[in-house]
Each structure stands twice: as structure tokens, then as C-alpha cells.
Amino acid sequence: MxxxxxxxxxxxxxxxxxxxxxxxxxxxxxxxxxxxxxxxxxxxxxxxxxxxxxxxxxxxxxxxxxxxxxxxxxxxxxxxxxxxxxxxxxxxxxxxxxxxxxxxxxxxxxxxxxxxxxxxxxxxxxxxxxxxxxxxxxxxxxxxxxxxxxxxxxxxxxxxxxxxxxxxxxxxxxxxxxxxxxxxxxxxxxxxxxxxxxxxxxxxxxxxxxxxxxRPQPLAPARMETLERVTAAAFGQRRKMLRASLKALGDAEALCAAAGLDPTARAETIPVEGFAALARAVDAAGSV
Structure with a gap:
């Protein structure tokens, strides 16, 4: 019924x-x-x-x-x-x-x-x-x-x-x-x-x-296009450490160092500000 x-x-x-x-x-x-x-x-x-x-x-x-x-x-x-x-x-x-x-x-x-x-x-x-x-x-x-x-x-x-x-x-x-x-x-x-x-x-x-x-301003400085590419690479292989998942973007170890991140960390543990820092590092290195 x-x-x-x-x-x-x-x-x-x-x-x-x-x-x-x-x-x-x-x-x-x-x-x-x-x-x-x-x-x-x-x-x-x-x-x-x-x-x-x-x-x-x-x-x-x-x-x-x-x-x-x-x-x-x-x-x-x-x-x-x-x-x-x-x-x-x-x-x-x-x-x-x-x-x-x-x-x-x-x-x-x-x-x-x-x-x-x-x-x-x-x-x-x-x-x-x-x-x-x-x-x-x-x-x-x-x-x-x-x-x-x-x-x-x-x-x-x-x-x-x-x-x-x-x-x-x-x-x-x-x-x-x-x-x-x-x-x-x-x-x-x-x-x-x-x-x-x-x-x-x-x-x-x-x-x-x-x-x-x-937000009046993004949470941290970054270009959206680069941030999208960084997150696509990182979460595309989310089980891998950043030093492996970010290789497509350039020298992953150097990028992590520039962003102040542990290259052995995995994407799911990185805060939003960390990804923004990675995006800035990628742009600074001319990797994307």
C-alpha cells in the first residue's frame, strides 16, 4: 500500500x-x-x-x-x-x-x-x-x-x-x-x-x-590551471608517494622540497595549502 x-x-x-x-x-x-x-x-x-x-x-x-x-x-x-x-x-x-x-x-x-x-x-x-x-x-x-x-x-x-x-x-x-x-x-x-x-x-x-x-581570496596563492594539473597527478596515483605520483610534472623531489612537503607523503594527507604550494613550485620551475 x-x-x-x-x-x-x-x-x-x-x-x-x-x-x-x-x-x-x-x-x-x-x-x-x-x-x-x-x-x-x-x-x-x-x-x-x-x-x-x-x-x-x-x-x-x-x-x-x-x-x-x-x-x-x-x-x-x-x-x-x-x-x-x-x-x-x-x-x-x-x-x-x-x-x-x-x-x-x-x-x-x-x-x-x-x-x-x-x-x-x-x-x-x-x-x-x-x-x-x-x-x-x-x-x-x-x-x-x-x-x-x-x-x-x-x-x-x-x-x-x-x-x-x-x-x-x-x-x-x-x-x-x-x-x-x-x-x-x-x-x-x-x-x-x-x-x-x-x-x-x-x-x-x-x-x-x-x-x-x-572566499574573497583563494585559501593560498596559486593558478587554478596548475593546481588542477597538480591534483590530477597526485590523486591519479593516490596510493603512491608524491615522489612517484608527481614525476609527470618534473623533478618530484625538488618540487616537494620547494613546497615544503615530505616526498614520501601521499596525496590524501596533503592539505589544500600544500597543494597550492606545489602549484607555485611547478610554475616557478616551468614544469607545466
């Missing part, structure tokens, strides 16, 4: 129909090829919207709004302007209905977020608040981090294992390239987990909402 549907938990006080009705009316069955899992629970969409902070200023950018549950929560929470990027043309009508309720506050861009310069959208401060399609979530984040200074905050939902990697500390099994790059540029704060049953269809994994705040 299935659980009863709590319609009140799916119907915001905005005069628009419940999300299940919206989906039925517009034929919005979630498609796996688009990484779609629709979130209906208004308690959760409200929490996500509130985690964005002062959204009555600047621009909120949402990726993959689908039937508009989070979009409605953002506008209902006072977002001054929301720019929603959606590649599924079936959602055009739904988003138009939402825009009619909040005139001049919702703009929809039909397209693939991977192909759009999100850092140039709207007015600052920019916040990206989204339940990201899991099949493109990490590439999207890496792309935005290349322009981290253009954003005030990210409030994003990923698979829990991705958030574990984003927030991982040195010496743990989840610590890796994504941890280093993200923490070098931002402060990472996991907020709360979301049970698969909150979605339609339920994903096979637990999800986690995370807040990522870009």
Missing part, C-alpha cells in the same frame, strides 16, 4: 495548482535522460530557498526547475529576480504560468546550463540555488568555480557522496581533487540530507544540500 499524498505539503499559497496536478496537466513525466527527479515537499524547497540568504537582492539562478517547485519557493521567499535555465521544452508552459504570478521576477532561458555563461547572468550578487541534475552536477560546479568571484553563494543539491567529497578533510577516504579545488576557492558547509522518497521518481541514492560560499 502506498503512502497517502499530503496535498497541503505540495501546495504553496501562491494560487497555482499543486505540483502533482501541474505535472499531470503538462505531461511532465520525469526523464532519466535529463537527470530529472522532481522534488515536491514544500518544507524542503522552503529550506533550500532560505539557505540562499538575502535573495531579495541581486539574482538567483536556478538550474533545471522542471515543474517549478523550487522556483515557486524562491519567488515566494522574496527573490527579487530568478533566472531559470531549463533544457526540457515541456516545462515552458509551466514556467510561463509561474512568471504570470510574479510579473517581471522570473526569466526563463531554454538551453543546456553547460553551454551557458552563468557567471554573466543577471546582476550581482548572484546566487545559484538548484536541485541539480545529477548527471551533470559536478561538471557544472567545476565550471562555476573557474569564475567563483562572480558568485555570492551556491546552495546546491548533489548525491550525498559528492557532498562528502566536497567537504572532506585531509586524511579521509573522500578527500581528493574535488575537495582541494572547492575548498581552495570556497567555504563548504553541508546542510541536510534528503530522503529518496521526497522525489518523484525516487533516486537510488540519498541526496544532500550543501552551501558553498566563495
Amino acid at each position: 502506498s503512502d497517502p499524498i499530503d496535498v497541503a505539503a505540495e501546495t504553496p499559497g501562491d494560487g497555482l495548482p499543486p505540483l502533482r496536478e501541474v505535472i499531470a496537466t503538462h505531461g511532465l513525466d520525469a526523464r532519466r535522460s535529463l537527470g530529472q527527479n522532481f522534488l515536491f515537499d514544500l518544507n524542503l524547497t522552503g529550506r533550500i530557498a532560505r539557505a540562499g540568504g538575502e535573495i531579495d537582492q541581486g539574482t538567483v539562478i536556478e538550474i533545471g526547475p522542471g515543474p517549478g517547485g523550487l522556483t515557486r519557493a524562491l519567488l515566494g521567499a522574496g527573490a527579487r529576480r530568478v533566472i531559470a535555465i531549463e533544457r526540457d521544452s515541456r516545462c515552458r508552459g509551466v514556467l510561463a504560468e509561474i512568471a504570470a504570478v510574479w510579473p517581471s521576477r522570473l526569466e526563463t532561458i531554454e538551453g543546456d546550463a553547460l553551454d551557458i555563461d552563468v557567471a554573466a547572468l543577471g546582476e550581482a550578487p548572484r546566487r545559484v540555488i538548484a536541485n541539480l541534475p545529477y548527471n551533470v552536477a559536478t561538471p557544472l560546479l567545476i565550471g562555476w568555480l573557474r569564475h567563483a568571484s562572480a558568485f555570492e553563494r551556491f546552495v546546491l543539491m548533489f548525491q550525498k557522496e559528492v557532498v562528502d567529497r566536497l567537504a572532506a578533510r585531509p586524511g579521509t577516504k573522500d578527500y581528493g581533487r574535488l575537495s582541494v579545488i572547492t575548498q581552495w576557492l570556497c567555504e563548504v558547509r553541508p546542510l541536510f540530507d534528503v530522503n529518496p522518497r521526497a522525489f518523484t521518481p525516487p533516486p537510488k541514492v540519498v541526496s544532500t544540500v550543501v552551501r558553498i560560499d566563495p
